[in-house]
Amino acid sequence: xxxxxQCVDLRTHKSTTTFSGIFPIRRFKSKDSSCEYLAQKKSAxxxxxxxxxxxxxxQRGKRRTKANDRERHRMHNLNSALDALRSIxxxxxxxxxxxxxxxxxxxxxxxWALTETLRMSDQQISxxxxxxxxxxxxxxxxxxxxxxxxxxxxxxxHLSPSCKHGVFIPYGISYxxx
DNA sequence: TAGGCCATCTGGTCCT
DNA sequence: AGGACCAGATGGCCTA
Numbered sequence: 001x002x003x004x005x006q007c008v009d010l011r012t013h014k015s016t017t018t019f020s021g022i023f024p025i026r027r028f029k030s031k032d033s034s035c036e037y038l039a040q041k042k043s044a045x046x047x048x049x050x051x052x053x054x055x056x057x058x059q060r061g062k063r064r065t066k067a068n069d070r071e072r073h074r075m076h077n078l079n080s081a082l083d084a085l086r087s088i089x090x091x092x093x094x095x096x097x098x099x100x101x102x103x104x105x106x107x108x109x110x111x112w113a114l115t116e117t118l119r120m121s122d123q124q125i126s127x128x129x130x131x132x133x134x135x136x137x138x139x140x141x142x143x144x145x146x147x148x149x150x151x152x153x154x155x156x157x158h159l160s161p162s163c164k165h166g167v168f169i170p171y172g173i174s175y176x177x178x
Numbered sequence: 179t180a181g182g183c184c185a186t187c188t189g190g191t192c193c194t
Numbered sequence: 195a196g197g198a199c200c201a202g203a204t205g206g207c208c209t210a
Contacts, residue, residue, distance in 0.1 A: 181208105184208105188204105190201090194196090
């Protein structure tokens with residue numbers, strides 16, 4: 001059911017590999033999202049006396065309709081933001097659309113991959129002897145850059161051998177499904 | 179047909 | 195008081 005996601009070389013904008021969208025899930029245990037907290041909140045709400053809202057039925061109906069409109073508008077805004085996020089993620093095929101949760105997970109991994117690429121770019125600047133290694137050589141050495149594993153998503157950053165204004169430009173991130 | 183995804187409604191809570 | 199935010203419930207649509 002998960003859509004295939006096609007990735008591109010960020011420099012050439014040509015598609016490279018595809019993977020199906022199973023992304024690593026990082027589980028957080030926070031007060032606001034824990035099952036215990038939500039269960040407590042729900043039971044407290046059930047036990048609580050129903051609040052008497054002021055106003056006639058007609059007034060309450062009007063307020064409810066207004067609140068529904070606001071909520072609809074709010075969700076539309078949220079969806080617009082998700083669409084904007086989808087549009088900047090690399091190389092979605094024309095005929096498929098990431099689901100909401102896939103969009104968020106993909107964005108998370110994409111940011112992570114870019115961050116790793118920058119980090120390794122900095123390492124390369126501080127250690128110029130690594131500069132001329134090809135990605136293949138890097139892979140063979142098992143040293144730099146390491147093959148980054150993030151759950152089921154494997155990220156292999158490739159660094160451009162060119163240097164612009166003293167900054168190495170990362171041009172490629174390929175993803176392979178493990 | 180079951181399961182996933184989504185939009186919408188709804189009531190509760192928090193904040194201004 | 196009213197708005198924003200949140201999570202649960204519900205029903206529709208689609209796909210394997």
